[in-house]
Amino acid sequence: MARYTGPRVRISRRFGLPIFGPSKYLERRNYGPGVHGPKSRRKHTDYGLGLIEKQKFRYYYGLMEKQFRGVYEKALRRRGVTGEQMLQILETRLDNVVYHLGLANTRAAARQMVCHGHITVNGRKVGIPSFALKVNSVIQVKNHNVSRQLATKNLEAAVSRAVPDWLSFNKEEFKGTVQRIPTREEIQPIANEQAVVEFYSR
Numbered sequence: 001m002a003r004y005t006g007p008r009v010r011i012s013r014r015f016g017l018p019i020f021g022p023s024k025y026l027e028r029r030n031y032g033p034g035v036h037g038p039k040s041r042r043k044h045t046d047y048g049l050g051l052i053e054k055q056k057f058r059y060y061y062g063l064m065e066k067q068f069r070g071v072y073e074k075a076l077r078r079r080g081v082t083g084e085q086m087l088q089i090l091e092t093r094l095d096n097v098v099y100h101l102g103l104a105n106t107r108a109a110a111r112q113m114v115c116h117g118h119i120t121v122n123g124r125k126v127g128i129p130s131f132a133l134k135v136n137s138v139i140q141v142k143n144h145n146v147s148r149q150l151a152t153k154n155l156e157a158a159v160s161r162a163v164p165d166w167l168s169f170n171k172e173e174f175k176g177t178v179q180r181i182p183t184r185e186e187i188q189p190i191a192n193e194q195a196v197v198e199f200y201s202r
Helices: 008-013 024-026 046-061 065-077 082-091 092-101 109-113 145-157 193-200
Strands: 119-121 138-141 167-170 175-178
Touching: 046 167, 046 193, 065 082, 065 109, 082 092, 082 193, 092 109, 092 119, 092 138, 109 167
Parallel strands: none
Antiparallel strands: 119 138, 138 175, 167 175
């Protein structure tokens, strides 16, 4: 399955945001990568700004271009505000929920946990990171020593990260539930979703 495997700090420095999580290197060099990074004052067109916002979302959620375009088209077919629908689709992906529950330290690690068969949904093993969860979907770590040990290690490292209000989590049973679909305010997007909608609708 395709995924981004290039330099991560470079991408974070390009956008000036911790796209892949906190980075001490990003704090030391809070400007763009390359020799022109510290003095770059290039102005962006509306198209360029939309492209930047789209790329932020893509890297943040770990999607390739074709996958992200599919998310937009799916959101477009739904009722409601397209940008908000797009955010809700991204947030309720299985790999993203596994990350929010603290069962993995990064979204990339959550994706790997799902692909390696450590996660079940409603009692059935699901190996698809993009699996769309619904209200009352139950996510649980497989009852296997290796799976539980991995989850325990990750939970200890994620103790300072709070589980969102739209999810519930039982740490003893390694089980989480989607209580409801998150609102835009709860998601707090890393980029401007409306700019992405305008970018694709050109």
